[in-house]
Amino acid sequence: MELKGWPRYAIFTLAWTVALFLLLPGLVAIPVAFNDSRFIALPTNGLSLRHFETLFTSGGWLASIGDSVGVALASTAIAVSFGTLCAVGLWRVTPWLAGVVAALLLAPMIFPPIVSALALYRAWVAIGIYDTWIGVVLAHAILAIPYVIITVTTSLSLLDGRLEQAARSLGASPLRTLVDIIIPNIRTGIATAAVFAFIVSWDEIVVTMFVSSRAVYTLPRRMWDGIRENVDPTVAAVAAVLIAITAIGVLIAVASSWRRGGAKAS
Amino acid sequence: MRQPYIGFLLPAAFLVCGLFLIPIGQLIILSFDGFTEPSLRWYAQILETGSIQRILWTTFRIVTITTLIAVLLGYAVAFAMAHMGPRQRLLLLLCVLVPFWLSVLVRALAWLILLRNNGIVNETLLATGLIGAPLPLVRNEFGVIIGMVHYLVPYAVFPIFATMQNMDGRLMMAARSVGASPLRTFIDVYLPVTLPAVFGAGLLVFVFGLGFFVTPAILGGGRVVMLSEYVSISVLQTLRWGLAASLSVVLLVATLALLWIVSKVVGVRRLLGNA
Structure with missing residues (x-):
């Protein structure tokens, strides 16, 4: 079905807004993991790897x-x-x-x-x-x-x-x-x-x-x-690691299915 | 031997029947107070107790609102995806897939970080002076619904998008060629053809939502208690096994009945295959 003019902009804007809503939690959880306080919050004074250090030690x-x-x-x-x-x-x-x-x-x-x-x-x-x-x-x-x-x-x-x-x-x-x-x-x-x-x-x-x-x-x-x-801000570091693994995993899966699709087409 | 492969079924069948379905059966028996003196007193208690009725009503209300929002947003994303160039579509698909595969705990934690009183949303609004006091965004139904919609939108997108992609584009061309406006074509042709998928996706999302545990427990913060969390409290804190078992049976029967309807509407294999 063809889609043009303002309905196209309206639908596409809504769809990308939903996409942002879906990505938002992942996007905020990453900087939180690098904060240097002992609370779960956005970094205010500076970045630190202390929560990752706790996680892996x-x-x-x-x-x-x-x-x-x-x-x-x-x-x-x-x-x-x-x-x-x-x-x-x-x-x-x-x-x-x-x-x-x-x-x-x-x-x-x-x-x-x-x-x-x-x-x-x-x-x-x-x-x-x-x-x-x-x-x-x-x-x-x-x-x-x-x-x-x-x-x-x-x-x-x-x-x-x-x-x-x-x-x-x-x-x-x-x-x-x-x-x-x-x-x-x-x-x-x-x-x-x-x-x-x-x-x-x-x-x-x-x-x-x-x-x-x-x-x-x-x-x-x-x-x-x-x-x-x-109490435990280390969870934020775990979250960041899991987000990274998930994103990489999905990218690999999509890329490999994309390649298979391309090989089939050629 | 006419069925040479029948033995292949046995290990999995033994494991699932022996260690899963029989325990489920025992839970069902427990809900009727056992074999020796069966009674319906736990079910009667569900019908008579106001606080349990409130839990059931809260669960139903939250899941219904969540389903409506998730299906609406899912339809918009699927519709946009079906009308995009391949590159844009791939990017949008990634935006749906990454959160879909992300651990439910990570997502609940992230929403907690965003929405709580000293969370990112409230701190930002306070800093800009738009509000004088933190808005109550979490530990209430609002927070639970946000978290659940976030979890369930992808489950709505995939089946609806699959149907849109398999549609015969000539249907719409035919409608347009006999003079229908784009809006009329959408309402009279596109929407009816995609409606079974919407209905199926909606029921599936509803079924998932009914059994939700982690998201409501974390974002409800003990103030919004849905059915699954109440069952767990009945067992772990108040030690009312009979009540927990009968509520489990109610949840199970509702789940199976709704899935049976889904299978009548769209075919459960296709929906589950997409997830």
């Missing part, structure tokens, strides 16, 4: 970063292996069964976080994995599996089903077909799924608050306490 914050990375890696490994296997299964079993299983396995993504948190808290206490590594890792893996299934399923839908039939008709077992034929053809999808699973775990806060206490103390958990108690 204090044992507590480093331990939380370590916990978060460890939990995210372990839960990603579980979610990606189980989820990929499941997506391949869903691709090949009869549609009604695939529909039922998919509906059940997408539940952790759809259910409100607080509901999942209460259910898992009670279960983890009952089976004795409350506030343990394995408990947090399993909880995050469960929450990430739906994202893996969706991403890998999308990847599989672009794959020619006859490849699998050819391998099977030549006598390959399902497992061998998976390893030699299917996985090599959907490796981009699996890599994307791994990124999603990692991010789900890395950002998770509500369920984590309920299934862990002090033995596993992830970065979002420490940030939550830092914000709620309103």
Whole structure:
């Protein structure tokens, strides 16, 4: 639809204003991280790196970063292996069964976080994995599996089903077909799924608050306490680092999809 | 064996059913006071207690306002994106994507820094003399709505933009060629074609908003309590598990019912695939 004259200016102005509104929090959080006082505020006297220094030298914050990375890696490994296997299964079993299983396995993504948190808290206490590594890792893996299934399923839908039939008709077992034929053809999808699973775990806060206490103390958990108690300006430094990582990650993702699009067009 | 791949489903199915769906089932049983002497007393308490009704009403009101604003702003961004050159579109897309991927805690913290009494917005307004005392921008519904709209606008942009991009441009050309003005073409042709996506995006945003925990807890500062935070308070502070379980069931049923409507309107796969 053509768009010109004043409606064009009005719509474009509104859209860019919304864009500014979306970027604004990120833009203010960065200078705040460089302020030299012990409060969370814009720098007034001068810039300083003291909050970054605290972040990267204090044992507590480093331990939380370590916990978060460890939990995210372990839960990603579980979610990606189980989820990929499941997506391949869903691709090949009869549609009604695939529909039922998919509906059940997408539940952790759809259910409100607080509901999942209460259910898992009670279960983890009952089976004795409350506030343990394995408990947090399993909880995050469960929450990430739906994202893996969706991403890998999308990847599989672009794959020619006859490849699998050819391998099977030549006598390959399902497992061998998976390893030699299917996985090599959907490796981009699996890599994307791994990124999603990692991010789900890395950002998770509500369920984590309920299934862990002090033995596993992830970065979002420490940030939550830092914000709620309103005392720790190191949170602003964490925020700045996370904003930088997010911006770089999105730029890389957009640039690579742009390049793929360009390669396809040429 | 007719289903050689069925075994592939088992690890994930075992994990999710055994360690997620069964615990959810136990939570539902708990809300009815267990198997031995089932009762509806927690649900009766929800219906009878004024303070809980106020929480439900606050949640509904905030989520409705948030949804309306987020969908309106999302439509404008999607509309602009669909009518831009590729470079401008990419830049606008980046402005939506970066905040979309940013941690919810970072965003809530940033809004707190901006909006609180000695925050950046109030300090700036005080310094310029526009106001004599700090405006109450946070620890109230205003702050919660700002934070939630900020979180949810991208979820509205993506499905609406996808529909606009897949539209057949000849529809609009046909309308124009038979003499319709641009405004008439928009109202009679463009808007109706994009309306299912708007409705679907709106429901999806509403569902997300209903379950919000982090943003209202931080920006509401204990004064605006939405359903999820109330459930957590019931468990952690007042130890009323039965009440928390029954409120969870109410939240879960509302979520699933709304998602079922979404799937009827647009197809839940497409919406979730975009997120």
